[in-house]
Amino acid sequence: MSTPLFSRAQQAQGFFLIAGPCVIESEAHAQRMAEAISRIARQMGIPYVFKASYDKANRTSHSSFRGPGMEEGLRILQRVKETHGVPILTDIHETHHAATVAEVADVLQIPALLCRQTDLLLAAAATKRTVNVKKGQFLAPWDMRHVVEKLRAANASDIWLTERGASFGYNNLVVDMRSFPIMREFGCPVIFDVTHSLQRPGGRGTASDGDAIFIPPLARAGVACGVDGLFMEVHDDPARALSDGPNALPLDQLAGLLRQLVAIDRVCRQT
Template sequence: MVREVHVGNVVFGGNRPLVLIAGPCAIENEDLTLRIAAYLKELTTSLGIGLVFKASYDKANRTSVNAFRGPGLEEGLRILQRVKSEFELPVISDVHDLSQVAPAAEVLDIIQIPAFLSRQTDLLVAAAQTGKVINVKKGQFLAPWDMKNAVGKLEASGNRNILLTERGASFGYNNLVTDMRSLVIMRETGCPVIFDATHSVQLPGGAGTASAGQRQYVGALSRAAVATGIDGLFWEVHENPDQALCDGPNSLPLGDLSGMLRQMLAIDAIVKGY
């Protein structure tokens, strides 16, 4: 049985209904971030599902040195704290090095370890020792069964509040594929598993100095993932993805979310029997 992981009033795992982790790839500005948070809060409340708001204060692994990275640690955390307070939502963001862990833990409800850093022992240990829920994205270079080692590092550091996220595996140049078996395999660790559908359709470096993406496949992959019995979906969303400063090609427009979520919840209810 997959354990339950509690984040405020949101519960992942334990055969509970699907949870949505959603928000813009990066914090572009405060007003946009608050508008997206308000929309997501209203939508998920109307559907009766849990929501964790996601946005990055610093995208440290962009394709180009000139790419937009976000407002930085201090300003980004201030904005996330405002989202957390005004909308009563748990928030999640990435940490990229040890210096970010302590200040991030003062605001974040879930500390996320980026896929490229999923084997970084010191980062995993420091994050675990904050006592926060930790979400580890599976590296694009890792087999799903290898994630037991990340789990082992976190548990050895005294933290069992762990989420694991699938975001596709490298397949040739500038392409990712999702092996749906990985969702089942990672749940065998006992940790709730999230499917990051929008990053799974990313084409890393596919636009030369930026990543491309194929958002038209997010719905199909999400439906397939939910049918395996996962515990949460991770979607990057935006008011106008074509104008987004980060990950626009694989982000979903807000207007598509209601219909898509209703489909996902119908499948989730069949699979989990609620």
């Protein structure tokens, strides 16, 4: 059985944060982002997981930057982990990646478009690491019960479910706030991926667009709904980000937003 990354006592005290750049752009950039975000999280007493992908296998265009690849990406993530003492979350896309990635990552993430891939779920569960599954844009929240059942059948006990919006016409997503209490009924921590929920898939033709201006109100709404964790792609220069810049939170806005969210969370947990 997998060991929970965060205890129930920790989860009861407040939300945890998963944040970082969409993709590993360089070792220096990953280290810089991890240092800045972890410092802010520590100051506010928020448990923190560093997130970055070594390969963005689902980019809109074949010419888009995908990342440094698994070998180099895992080397960089290991260095981030050692330097800053933070847990690591990264995506896997192939069953044969799971065991190797689990040697570095504390959380294996199943991308939304692959959330029903049984063999990938079972491979992730076999590593005994925490498994975070993003709800597909094509799924209703109650359909995630089947994902949980697959993982539990493979003896995974630390399962996280992440909302990242549902398809709403072409190149647009919408978040149904009912999904948070619905998925919590499955007995798993529920996370709100605020920034990807504001993505406009393929909205720029050869790349995705996004509405980062709406990150604060959606984050506030999610925390008010009682989510266990927040997932945010954070970048020090979103305009120059190599992936998902239009829906990334600027680093200089993170501390102010988190202060608001912590205040909302405290009020909601008292009621």
